[in-house]
Each structure stands twice: as C-alpha cells, then as structure tokens.
Amino acid sequence: MERPFVIINSAMSADGKISSFQREQVRISGPEDMGRVRGLRAGSDAVMVGVGTVLADDPGLRIKSSDHRKMRKDEGLSEEPLRVVVDSLARTPLGSEVLGKGSILAVSKAAPEERLDLLRDKCEIAVCGDIRVDLPLLLSILHNKGVRRLMVEGGATLNWSLIEAGLVDEISVYVGAMIIGGEGAPTLVDGPGFSTDYPKLSLISADRLDDGVLLRWRVLR
Template identity: 30%
Template sequence: MRLIHPGTSAETDLARAYAYPAGPCLRLNMVASADGGTWFEGRSGELSGSGDRRVFHVLRGLADVIVAGAATVRVEGYGPARPKPSWQELREGRPAAPPVAVITRGLDLDLSGPLFTEAAPGARTIVLTCEAAPAERRREAARHAEVIVAGDDRVDPALAVRELTARGLGRMLCEGGPRINAQLVAADLVDELCLTVSPMLIGGDSARVLDGPSSLARLRLAHVLQDEGFLFIRYVRDGTEASREDGTRPVEDGGTEPSADDGVEAG
C-alpha cells in the first residue's frame, strides 16, 4: 500500500497513518464505488478488496468502540470484534478487542446471536437505545448487553457519544450505515472520514455515504493511499490538526441499506 499524498512512499505503516488524535474522536469508515454507491446487491463487502480489509482491521484495532446502526448489524451479519495478534501492541492497556455499540430504537436484534453471546472479555456488546424502546425488549437486551438509554423518543446522537466517552470509549469508529452517518454529521459530531474508493461502477439505487437531510461539514485532506486501484482517503475536520497521540503529525464494514430501526430519528 503506497502513500500518494502528501508526498509518496512505497509502503505505509497503517497504524501510524490512522492513529487517533489526542482526546475523544468520532471517525466514520466507509467504502464506496467510484460512482458513490455504498453497497452492491445489498452488501458493502462486494465493494471491498484485500487492502480495504487491511485498513478495516487496523481501524478496528485502534478503536475503543465500534459503532453501527441496527440495519447494518443485521444485513452485514455482525459478530463481535475478534482479538488479533496484530492488535496486541495497538491495544496495550485496553481489552483485547473493542466492543460493538449498536444504535437502535426498536431493538429488533437477534439477542441469541454471536454478537451478544461471543464477545471477548472486556468487550461486552453495547446497545444504544431510547426511552421509547419497548420496555420488555430493553429488559431482555440488558441480559445480553450493556444497555444505554440515550434519549426519549429517539436516540440522541450527541448524548450517545457523551455516554460512550464517559465510559472511556473516546476513540469511536462508526461503520454506518449511511443514515446513521448523516445524523452524526447533522449533529456536528464527526471528526474524521476514512473513505475507501473502490474501482467499480455499480449504478443502481445504493445510498451515498450520507443518506439524510442536507448538512454541511467541511473537511481537510490528511492523506491518500493507493493499492490495486483502490484509494484510501483520510479526511479530518476542517480547522483541526490530524495529530497523533505521540504529538507528531501523520505522514500526510461498510454501509448497508438504511431502515427505520437504523435511524436515530425513526423506527
């Protein structure tokens, strides 16, 4: 994987290139086709490649928590993040794997599935829901996951982020889907976008990286990597420095079709 901006480099240390800045940070990670679609035939994995999977796993290894909407969890068949030997140094002093936090209003989740029964020690799955969620489902979910109520009739994205940060989960990696992404951007919560551009044209009616009302967030280009025709772009919030925890500057799965339950405002 080569760095092509800024400057050039034959090989890139991905953990260093994608290191989180100091302090809480919410990062989106998405893959999209060259014409902007975020899934093909219902799944984002069809747009991926070996380089994208490398970046995907490094981003997970760096994160304190992986955030995803309920529709993404269902369609992509989410399980818990599994500890990897390559994460040992990245996660020194932290659990061997990050927990997955699912945003859901309706709690339409398979609580008997691996995501809720096979999480690594210290990485119990989190459910981010609201007071309006069915009470019995909330009680049942609490037997399998940590349930965080973040809002009244809908999940409040700002409150959800504050709750995660208060639990020491400040390095947040959101993997979509596009509707969740749009609501996080509209709430001015997104600090970074890590975007894989896949060398494919897919047409169809796939959503873009954001699927929701218009909102504007200005970003600054931090780096571009290239591998086998794929581009790996890291954008950071405009006006901020993409600095690493060690004080130095960088070398500078996917979204699925949205549903009401995946949305913060509906379902």
C-alpha cells in the first residue's frame, strides 16, 4: 500500500512537554523556528492534526504568506496544502478554523451519522476503519489524492499512533529553552508506550535556532 513521506514536526520544552498540564497551548518556538515551520508547511502536500489538537488549539493550518502561496502556484500546486483532521468519532466543532474548502475529516464507522450530516457541508469526509481511524488506509487515500509529502503537526496521541504503526519517516523537533513540567502534561509522543522493540532514530542534524535547538531524526526501519 503506497503512502506519502511522513514528517512529524513539533516544538517541545527542554523537559519534553508540548503543552501544559491544562492542555493549553504554550508558545515554545521563537521567530526563526516559526519561519521554518511556515516553510515546511508550504512545502507539503497536506498537513495533518488529531482532533485533540483541534479541540485544544483550534489551528487554521493555512498558509499566511503570499510569497509561499505564489511559490506553490508557480510549482503548479494549490495555494494551500490539504488540511487533514484525524477524528474517529467526528468530535470536531462545526466552527473550527481548520474546516472549509480543502479540508478532510478522517472518521471511523463509529462516528455518529448525525454529526457527519452536519460536517459534510464544511469538509470532505473520509471513512477509514471501524472503531478508530485506520491510519494506513487513510495515508493510502491521501496518496491516491496526490499527497506525496505529509506534515504532521500533532498532537501526542496522533504522533504515537503513527509511530506505533510504522508510518513515520522523519521527526523534526524544536527544543525550546524552557521547562513546563507536569506529570499530566502531553509529551512529544504519548499513548500506551513501547515495552520492547523501541523505534530507533538516526540523527540528521542539530542546529541552533532562536534560544533553542532544532533536532531532525530519520526513523529507522
């Protein structure tokens, strides 16, 4: 089954947290890293988040730079990457910024039909899996839509699910110069965790940005 090249991109504190124990967004990146993220998004065919990120942060996932939109248009691409939300039970609020033309909501067969009826006017619905979204199937659907490079912007549960399924090729993480703490605060990868066969990484680069460091790893098979 063919799938896109998958990059997880995130920012975390020096102690590995991506938000606070209250699940509220914390600004970790500085201007340089935020510029890098905008460029990475502009160079992707699709951007994916989990429903938890939508509920917590309400991201738009759109390209704000006219230069980036022009770059994509000059390359024969749509001005915006596809926006994909992994949401097994269709919990995405109808007013979410991510919805609209160019958005795909990936749900399971367990999603309430009345929710899907409301959401169909605001996005494309992709039904993948019985109880939870079948991620390999979803990535295959995206590949069939022409997505060759997929940027994943969280959150911790989606990151876990993709890594656990062996669907991630690269991880880029900006480590900011701050401590967030909290045993209940989400980390880069949550989920049940591995007890054996821990996924191995190969360091691609480590570069200072702002007051932190950008680490890029290749996920080894």
